[in-house]
Amino acid sequence: MAEFMELEGQDGVRMAWNVIPGTKQEASNCVVPVSAVYTPIKPFPNMPVLPYAPLRCRNCRSVLNPFSIVDFAAKIWICPFCFQRNHFPPHYASISDENLPAELFPQYTTIEYQSPGEASSIPPVFMFVVDTSIIEEEMAFLKSALSQAIGLLPDNSLVGLITFGTLVHVHELGFNTIPKTYVFKGSKDVSKEQLLEQMNFFLIKPKPPTGVIAGARDGLSSESIARFLLPASDCEFALNSILEELQKDPWPTPVDQRASRCTGTALSIAASLLGACVPGSGARILAFIGGPSTEGPGAIVSKNLSEPIRSHKDLDKDSAPHYHKAVKFYEALAKQLVHQGHVLDLFACALDQVGVAELKVAVERTGGLVVLAESFGHSVFKDSLRRVFRPEDKDLGLSSNGIFEINCSKDIKVQGILGPCASLEKKGPLCSDTIVGQGSTSAWKMCGLDQATSLCLIFEIVKKEIPDATLQSSNNQFYFQFLTYYQHRTGEMRLRVTSLSRRWVAGPGSIQDLIAGFDQEAAAVVMARLVSFKMEIEAEFDPIRWLDKALIHMCSRFGDYQKDSPSSFSLSPRFSIFPQFMFHLRRSQFVQVFNNSPDETAYFRMILNRENVANSVVMIQPSLISYSFQSAPEPALLDVAAIAADRILLLDSYFTIVIFHGSTIAQWRKAGYHNQPEHQAFAQLLQAPRDDADAIIKERFPVPRLVICDQHGSQARFLLAKLNPSSTYNSDSHHPGGDIIFTDDVSFEVFLDHLQRLAVQ
Numbered sequence: 001m002a003e004f005m006e007l008e009g010q011d012g013v014r015m016a017w018n019v020i021p022g023t024k025q026e027a028s029n030c031v032v033p034v035s036a037v038y039t040p041i042k043p044f045p046n047m048p049v050l051p052y053a054p055l056r057c058r059n060c061r062s063v064l065n066p067f068s069i070v071d072f073a074a075k076i077w078i079c080p081f082c083f084q085r086n087h088f089p090p091h092y093a094s095i096s097d098e099n100l101p102a103e104l105f106p107q108y109t110t111i112e113y114q115s116p117g118e119a120s121s122i123p124p125v126f127m128f129v130v131d132t133s134i135i136e137e138e139m140a141f142l143k144s145a146l147s148q149a150i151g152l153l154p155d156n157s158l159v160g161l162i163t164f165g166t167l168v169h170v171h172e173l174g175f176n177t178i179p180k181t182y183v184f185k186g187s188k189d190v191s192k193e194q195l196l197e198q199m200n201f202f203l204i205k206p207k208p209p210t211g212v213i214a215g216a217r218d219g220l221s222s223e224s225i226a227r228f229l230l231p232a233s234d235c236e237f238a239l240n241s242i243l244e245e246l247q248k249d250p251w252p253t254p255v256d257q258r259a260s261r262c263t264g265t266a267l268s269i270a271a272s273l274l275g276a277c278v279p280g281s282g283a284r285i286l287a288f289i290g291g292p293s294t295e296g297p298g299a300i301v302s303k304n305l306s307e308p309i310r311s312h313k314d315l316d317k318d319s320a321p322h323y324h325k326a327v328k329f330y331e332a333l334a335k336q337l338v339h340q341g342h343v344l345d346l347f348a349c350a351l352d353q354v355g356v357a358e359l360k361v362a363v364e365r366t367g368g369l370v371v372l373a374e375s376f377g378h379s380v381f382k383d384s385l386r387r388v389f390r391p392e393d394k395d396l397g398l399s400s401n402g403i404f405e406i407n408c409s410k411d412i413k414v415q416g417i418l419g420p421c422a423s424l425e426k427k428g429p430l431c432s433d434t435i436v437g438q439g440s441t442s443a444w445k446m447c448g449l450d451q452a453t454s455l456c457l458i459f460e461i462v463k464k465e466i467p468d469a470t471l472q473s474s475n476n477q478f479y480f481q482f483l484t485y486y487q488h489r490t491g492e493m494r495l496r497v498t499s500l501s502r503r504w505v506a507g508p509g510s511i512q513d514l515i516a517g518f519d520q521e522a523a524a525v526v527m528a529r530l531v532s533f534k535m536e537i538e539a540e541f542d543p544i545r546w547l548d549k550a551l552i553h554m555c556s557r558f559g560d561y562q563k564d565s566p567s568s569f570s571l572s573p574r575f576s577i578f579p580q581f582m583f584h585l586r587r588s589q590f591v592q593v594f595n596n597s598p599d600e601t602a603y604f605r606m607i608l609n610r611e612n613v614a615n616s617v618v619m620i621q622p623s624l625i626s627y628s629f630q631s632a633p634e635p636a637l638l639d640v641a642a643i644a645a646d647r648i649l650l651l652d653s654y655f656t657i658v659i660f661h662g663s664t665i666a667q668w669r670k671a672g673y674h675n676q677p678e679h680q681a682f683a684q685l686l687q688a689p690r691d692d693a694d695a696i697i698k699e700r701f702p703v704p705r706l707v708i709c710d711q712h713g714s715q716a717r718f719l720l721a722k723l724n725p726s727s728t729y730n731s732d733s734h735h736p737g738g739d740i741i742f743t744d745d746v747s748f749e750v751f752l753d754h755l756q757r758l759a760v761q
Contacts, residue, residue: 001519001520004018004519004522008612008613010109010110011109011110011498011500012038012040012044013036013039013482013498013500014036014519014521014522014525014612015034015035015036015037015519015522016032016033016035016036016518016519016522016526017035017502017514017518017519018502018517018518018519019502019504019505019513019514019516019517020034020461020502020503020504020505021034021461021504021505021506021510022411022461022463022466022476022504022506022510023461023463023464023465023466023506024460024461024462024463024464025464025465026461026510030554030557031550031553031554032523032526032527032550033415033459033460033526033530034412034458034459034460035456035457035522035526036456036457036459036480037454037455037457037522037525037526037612037613037616038454038455038457038498039451039452039453039454039612040402040404040446040449040453040455040482040484040486040496041397041399041449041453041484041486042451042452043397043451044110047108047110047111047112048108048111049112050102050111050112050113050114051114051116053113053115054103054113054495055077055089055092055103057079057084057086058084058086059079059082059084060079060081060082060407061407062080062081062481063103063481063483063495063497063499064077064104065080065103065104065109065481065497065499066103066104066106066108067080067477067479067501068080070095070104072095072096072097075087075092075095076088080409080501081407081408081409081410081479081481109499109500110497110498110499111496111497112494112496112497113494113495113497114488114492114493114494115492115493122278122282123154123156123157123158123231123491124154124156124157124158124282124283124284124400124489125157125158125159125160125274125278125281125282125284126158126159126160126283126284126286127159127160127161127162127229127270127273127274127283127284127285127286128159128160128161128162128288129162129163129164129266129267129270129286129287129288130146130162130163130164130246130288131163131164131165131263131287131288131290131291132163132164132165132246132247132249133164133165133166133248133249133260133261133290133291134248134259134291134376135248136248137377138290138349138375138376138377139246139247139248141375141376141377142290142376143243143244143246145381145382145385146288147240147243148385149386149388149389150232150240150243152386152389153232153389154232155231155232156231156232156233157231157232158229158230158232158278159173159229159230159231159232159239160173160228160229160230160273160274161173161239161242162270162273163246164186164261164262164263164266165186165248165249165251165260165261165262166186166260166261166262166295167183167185167262168183168184168185168186168262168265168266168269169181169182169183170182170183170184170199170269170273171228171242172227172228173227173228173229173230173235173238173239173242174226174227174228174235179238179245182198182199184198185265186260186261186262186295186296187262187265187296188265188296189264189268190265190268190269190272191272192272192275192276195269195272195273195276196276199228201224201276203224225277228273229277229278249261256304256305257304258291258292258294258301258303258304258305259291259294260303261291261292261293262293262295262299263287263289263293263298263299263355264293264296264299264326264329264333265295265296265297265298266287267285267287267298267333267362268297268298268333270285271333271336271337271340271344272336274340274342275339275342279340280340280401281341281342281400281401282341282343282399282400282447282448282487283340283341283342284345284368284398284400284448285342285343285344285345286347287344287345287346287347288347288376289348289349289354289355290349290354290376291350291352291354292350292352292353292354292355293326293354293355297325297326298326298329298330298333298355298358298359299326300322300323300326300353300354300355301322302322309352309353309597310322310323310353310598311597311598312593312594312598312601315357315598323358326355326358327358327361330358330359330360330361330362331361331362334361334362334365334366334422337362337366338365338366338422338445341401341445341447342366342447343366343367343368343400343447344359344362344363344366344368345363345368345369345370346359346363346368346369346370346371347373347381347384347385348370348371348372348599348603349371349373349374349376349378349381350374350375351374353597353598353599354599355599356372356598356599356600356602356606357599357601357602360602360605360606363606364420364606365420365421365438365447366420366422366447366448367402367420367421367446367448367453367610368420368448369388369396369448369450369701369702370603370606370607371384371702372599372603372702373705378705379706380702380703380704380705383697383703384701384702384703387701387703396450396451396452396701397450397451397489398448398450398489399448399450399488400447400448400449401447401486402445402446402447402448402485402486402487403424403443403444403445403446403485404444404445404455404482404483404484404485405426405442405444405483405484405485406430406443406457406480406481406483407430407483408430408478408480408481409477409478409480410429411463412430412460412461412478412480413429413430413432413459413460414430414431414432414439414442414457414458414460415434415436415439415459416432416435416437416438416439416440416457416458417437417438417444417455417456417458418436418437418438418456418458418529418530418533418609419437419438419453419455419456419529419609419610420448420449420455420606420609421438421444421445421446422438422444422445422447423438423439423440423441423444423445424441424443424444424445425441426441426442426443427440427441428442432460432462436458436530436533437456437458446484446486449484449486452612452615452701454611454612456525456609458530463506466506466507476503476504476505477501477503478501478502478503479500480499480500480501480502481497481498481499481500482496482500483495483496483497484496503517511557511558515558515572515574515575516574518558520574520575520576520577521581521613521614522613523578524578524581524585524617524620527547527582527585528585528588528590528608528616528619528620529609531543531546531547531585531590531591532590532605532608532609534546535591536605543586543591544586547582547586548582548586551582551755552755552758552759554578555569555575555579555755555756555759556758556759556761558571558575560572561756561759561760562760563760564761565760566753566756566757566760567756568760569756569759569760579751579752579755580621580748581617581621583724583748583751584620585620585621588619588620589601589604589655590604590605590608590619590620604619604655607619607654607655618653618654619653619654619655621638622638622651622652622653622722623635623638623651623652624637624638624642624649624650624651624652625649625650625652625689625692626642626647626648626649626650627647627648627649627650627685627688628644628647628648628685629646629685633650633688636649637724638722638723638724639723639724639726640720640723640724640725640726640727640739641726641727642723643660643662643711643739644662645662645664645665645711646662646665647662647665648661648665648685648686648688648689649662649719650689650692650693651718651719652696652704653722654700654704655704655705656705656706656707657693657696657697657704657705657706657707658707658709658715658719659693659706659707659708659709660709660710660711660716660719661709661710661711662711663711663712665685665686666710666711666713668682669686693706711739720739720741723741724747724748725741725743725745725746725747726747726748727739727740727741
């Protein structure tokens with residue numbers, strides 16, 4: 001994998017196929033689509049930032065790059081995408097072989113342009129939308145977390161506050177003599193015009209007879225905007241005093257009913273208010289939700305406790321009465337937010353579901369962050385919230401207002417993107433007729449993006465067949481260019497350009513080249529995103545069957561074997577871990593929805609859809625490290641055989657980190673041996689996994705849940721569920737001091753046997 005990691009370290013790109021099948025037929029035989037996982041604003045320490053505007057091709061608008069052919073004498077460059085000849089402008093007059101501009105250096109395939117004088121005048125905007133229909137204890141946790149967050153806000157950022165329960169309260173922070181709020185009915189959707197009218201936006205300046213009303217430029221007086229959005233330094237006192245006095249929703253809830261909570265109306269009002277005051281700026285709505293929405297548009301369940309909250313079964317059988325209506329409402333909200341350039345971040349903290357499955361579309365299309373925890377007092381929530389505002393803990397590098405565009409050689413088309421973005425519907429010759437995710441466009445809006453945000457691009461090869469003459473020709477390269485135009489957190493606009501070239505092969509003898517360029521980690525991640533996407537949009541889709549068929553096809557195409565002889569089957573090292581990834585993907589939380597609520601499944605998939613390859617691989621196949629007196633910490637096989645009485649195991653499954661003590665270790669710990677000076681080594685053994693877990697937690701967002709458990713304890717299930725069940729209650733061999741798993745799942749060995757049998761047919 002080292003060479004693929006190196007490419008990622010240079011350009012932030014991992015491709016499933018680094019040597020590309022050259023024709024449509026070859027590509028479909030390869031099963032895993034030609035695809036790339038790209039992290040648009042991944043930080044690179046030595047990437048040049050150029051202080052001038054980029055040079056673009058007059059025909060296809062691609063940017064001058066190291067793959068352009070340059071004629072120094074005639075001062076002309078030829079675009080590698082459309083072969084257009086372009087003249088260099090006068091300020092490139094001194095260009096020569098010895099005197100190249102940075103964008104033509106072969107090592108600078110990724111480069112950034114910083115346009116002078118284009119900094120945005122609007123500071124970052126944070127609109128807090130806070131649920132008050134929660135119990136007193138949760139209220140206290142939430143208030144303390146919010147006042148901490150408000151203390152960490154940048155001084156120049158603008159802040160607004162909306163609280164909601166049965167009614168929606170919009171707080172006027174600029175009115176500092178007494179607290180003043182505007183109240184809206186939770187069961188009714190409020191249009192932007194009604195909102196402005198009722199909140200007295202036209203007292204100072206009358207409403208203009210025509211034109212849009214949005215922002216100070218468009219006819220809203222800045223005084224009326226400043227009533228609801230104030231710089232953090234001016235309103236910290238007002239905000240904290242409102243938070244101190246904030247009570248749980250005062251409306252009584254009958255015993256047989258759920259609390260009334262109008263999440264949809266509150267978010268809709270927040271979006272309309274930001275759309276009126278600061279359109280086109282990098283504003284974020286931070287929604288803190290502590291229970292299911294039961295009132296108004298976007299409700300996920302009725303108030304009657306006799307009606308259960310929808311489960312996966314209900315969604316499959318189409319018997320969730322509120323689901324489609326709520327999704328439709330949030331799709332409209334997503335469209336409005338994308339149009340305004342604003343982000344929705346979701347902090348959902350409740351033991352029950354809050355409606356993440358319905359809200360998913362609005363969070364994902366705007367590139368928002370999502371955190372799911374059991375309580376507002378849980379470290380998963382508190383530490384994650386702190387990281388949003390404290391760059392020294394973990395710099396998320398939150399940026400906004402991104403537009404992502406793509407250019408590629410004419411034999412390639414784009415089917416779409418799986419990831420946090422929204423289509424800008426820029427149709428053209430690059431768009432494929434097959435749509436995957438956000439498709440039929442070559443430009444996407446990314447309202448919010450950070451240093452880890454990763455997009456999965458799915459391509460289609462359109463060449464039908466290769467004429468003999470071109471096989472000998474030297475031009476067997478495909479070119480790709482990714483352009484990301486975004487607002488850096490310093491406020492200035494930047495353009496990141498990544499240009500790539502990959503060799504294509506076709507015809508007999510190309511299989512060895514394809515194998516050499518196969519990145520099994522990237523391929524597993526692409527398959528995981530694809531299977532999650534298909535499970536959501538295709539009725540009657542059978543994910544296990546689809547994954548198995550794909551794997552059997554790949555093994556029979558790329559494996560080495562004699563027909564009908566399973567024992568002769570072998571895979572090249574480039575492919576050898578791929579079946580293992582597929583085995584764990586079939587058992588993962590992305591495919592197995594049993595035991596998870598629709599909210600949890602939506603949450604896992606949202607994180608999978610925005611993370612880079614290395615992190616996504618840990619979600620598919622967790623890593624396991626073993627600690628013992630006999631040896632230094634070492635990676636262990638993800639198998640029940642790894643459990644031993646005298647070992648400590650550290651499991652990292654991305655969302656949860658488990659420290660698992662074998663039974664002997666647990667007994668010694670309970671006896672307090674680690675506190676005795678002569679058992680120093682034991683104390684160090686106990687501490688080592690804690691230190692490693694802390695290091696992992698420091699690097700993650702959202703912060704993972706830490707589970708510390710003992711063999712045979714109730715929490716040991718967090719580890720056992722992820723292990724390969726090689727010894728179960730009905731198998732013959734058991735390891736002394738080890739463990740068995742009570743499951744009817746097949747083990748990896750059985751899975752591999754079946755795979756070999758089917759592949760060689």
